[in-house]
Amino acid sequence: MSSFFTDPATLDHHSIDEGNILAPRFDAQGLVTAIAQDATNHRVLMLAFMNAEALRLTIETGIAHYYSRSRGKIWKKGESSGELQRVVELRVDCDQDAILLLVEQQGRGAACHTGRESCFYRIVTNEGGTPALADSGEPRLFDPAEVYKS
Amino acid sequence: MSSFFTDPATLDHHSIDEGNILAPRFDAQGLVTAIAQDATNHRVLMLAFMNAEALRLTIETGIAHYYSRSRGKIWKKGESSGELQRVVELRVDCDQDAILLLVEQQGRGAACHTGRESCFYRIVTNEGGTPALADSGEPRLFDPAEVYKS
Numbered sequence: 001m002s003s004f005f006t007d008p009a010t011l012d013h014h015s016i017d018e019g020n021i022l023a024p025r026f027d028a029q030g031l032v033t034a035i036a037q038d039a040t041n042h043r044v045l046m047l048a049f050m051n052a053e054a055l056r057l058t059i060e061t062g063i064a065h066y067y068s069r070s071r072g073k074i075w076k077k078g079e080s081s082g083e084l085q086r087v088v089e090l091r092v093d094c095d096q097d098a099i100l101l102l103v104e105q106q107g108r109g110a111a112c113h114t115g116r117e118s119c120f121y122r123i124v125t126n127e128g129g130t131p132a133l134a135d136s137g138e139p140r141l142f143d144p145a146e147v148y149k150s
Numbered sequence: 151m152s153s154f155f156t157d158p159a160t161l162d163h164h165s166i167d168e169g170n171i172l173a174p175r176f177d178a179q180g181l182v183t184a185i186a187q188d189a190t191n192h193r194v195l196m197l198a199f200m201n202a203e204a205l206r207l208t209i210e211t212g213i214a215h216y217y218s219r220s221r222g223k224i225w226k227k228g229e230s231s232g233e234l235q236r237v238v239e240l241r242v243d244c245d246q247d248a249i250l251l252l253v254e255q256q257g258r259g260a261a262c263h264t265g266r267e268s269c270f271y272r273i274v275t276n277e278g279g280t281p282a283l284a285d286s287g288e289p290r291l292f293d294p295a296e297v298y299k300s
Contacts, residue, residue, distance in 0.1 A: 021283065033183060046243065047185065092283065093196065093197060094264050099274075120248075122170075122242055124172055124242055129210075132171065133169070133171065136241075
C-alpha cells in the first residue's frame, strides 16, 4: 500500500504545503481525517477517517471508503445501508493530514446513521451560559431500525 | 473546565446520538475534531482540533479557538495574523466527537497559513494510476512571509 503514496518524511515542509506530490501525513494510528461535503448543496455531511488503503480505494474507485476505528477495518460507506458516496472531487489540505471529499450522496441521501442527510444536525446553544443542543429539525430519510437490522 | 460539559460516560448511546445534552466525546488526547466552514459561500476552510477549553472559549466568546497540537496550547485563530473567525453557528455531529463551525472569516479572508482562503486548495488527481496534486489556482490573500515574520 505504502508505495502508492509518497512518504511525507522524504519531503520538506514547503513541498508538503505547496507542492504537487500527494504525501498523506497518516498519524500514529495510520489515519488521516476525512470530511465529506455534498458537491451540490455544499452541506458538510460527515467526518470520518481513512487509512492508506481506504484513501487508495477511494482514489481508484471514485466511491468513498473510510476506516472504521470501532470495527478496525475498511468501511465502504453505504455498503450495508445503500447510502454510497460517489466522489466528484478529492482535495487535501495544506499539511496533508486531512482530506475533503466532494460527493454525490447516493441512496436516500442520508450520510448519517441516524437516517439524516448530515451527521451535523444539532446546533449548540448557550442559553444562560449553559450549553445544550437544539435539533435543527432535519428529517430522517430512512428508519435506522429498519436499515441496520442484522 | 470539565463541569462546563456533561461527561458522555454518564449518557447512553441513544442520548449521545439523539439527545439535547452537549457531551463532547474528547479522545485520549482530550481533543475533538473541528471543521470550519464559511457561513456565506459554504467552502470548507480548514480542519483543526479543540480541547475542552478551546470549545468552551469558542462557545462563550463567539470567536473560534482551537488547540494547537504542535505548540501544545490554546490557539485563538488569527491572533497573530488578524484572520479571526466569527462563529455564526456551531454544530456537533451524531456521536459528538466532531464540531462544525459556520464562520465569517475576518481579516483578509484567508483561513490557511499559506495565505489562501481554504487549506483545501489542492485537488487530488490520478492520471495513469499515479496520484498527484493539482493547484486549484486559488490566490494568496496575504504573503505568509510578511504576516508570520516574528
